[in-house]
Amino acid sequence: MRIIAIGRMKDGPERQLLRRYQERLQPRLELVEVPEGRGAPAEIKRREAKGLLDALPSQAFVVALDGGGEAPDSTMLAKRLDAWLTQGRPVCFVIGGAEGLDASVVARADAVLSLGAMTWPHMMVRPMLAEQLYRARMISTGHPYHRAGRPGD
Numbered sequence: 051m052r053i054i055a056i057g058r059m060k061d062g063p064e065r066q067l068l069r070r071y072q073e074r075l076q077p078r079l080e081l082v083e084v085p086e087g088r089g090a091p092a093e094i095k096r097r098e099a100k101g102l103l104d105a106l107p108s109q110a111f112v113v114a115l116d117g118g119g120e121a122p123d124s125t126m127l128a129k130r131l132d133a134w135l136t137q138g139r140p141v142c143f144v145i146g147g148a149e150g151l152d153a154s155v156v157a158r159a160d161a162v163l164s165l166g167a168m169t170w171p172h173m174m175v176r177p178m179l180a181e182q183l184y185r186a187r188m189i190s191t192g193h194p195y196h197r198a199g200r201p202g203d
């Protein structure tokens with residue numbers, strides 16, 4: 051699996067958290083960073099879209115991270131991820147920059163995944179997604195990391 055994302059991550063808590071889940075995840079989760087675009091917002095999105103699309107391996111199964119996508123719960127994400135992985139295509143999670151993803155990237159996506167209605171900083175989305183992917187794998191393998199139910203249930 052790959053995260054393909056805009057911007058270079060500096061050393062800090064987001065990077066440490068991402069590493070923590072990368073070290074635990076099977077299949078492995080690689081990070082591919084694409085430079086931030088320059089110019090007016092529309093130009094930034096267009097340039098970043100080219101960088102993101104160029105970074106995709108051929109045959110990639112593309113999951114675009116976008117607030118307008120489906121927002122599954124963790125159990126449903128585990129089912130989705132199982133199905134994505136069994137296709138035998140490289141599963142690539144694409145995260146936009148400060149201006150968001152260009153429509154051309156969303157159009158290329160095989161699935162659009164939302165982490166909820168709130169907008170998160172793009173550097174936080176990387177570790178949040180990695181944790182949910184790790185949780186999804188733990189659910190699928192029957193590991194007790196995930197406790198179903200809500201507080202008070």
Ligand SMILES: C[S@@+](CC[C@H](N)C(=O)[O-])C[C@H]1O[C@@H](n2cnc3c(N)ncnc32)[C@H](O)[C@@H]1O
Pocket residue numbers: 114115116117144145146147148149150151163164165166167168169170171172175
């Ligand atoms: C700061 S956000 C971009 C905000 C931008 N104004 C927009 O509307 O898309 C940067 C990137 O983080 C990801 N992101 C942020 N919040 C998200 C959410 N709730 N669900 C899914 N992805 C999110 C998306 O890939 C987005 O392109």
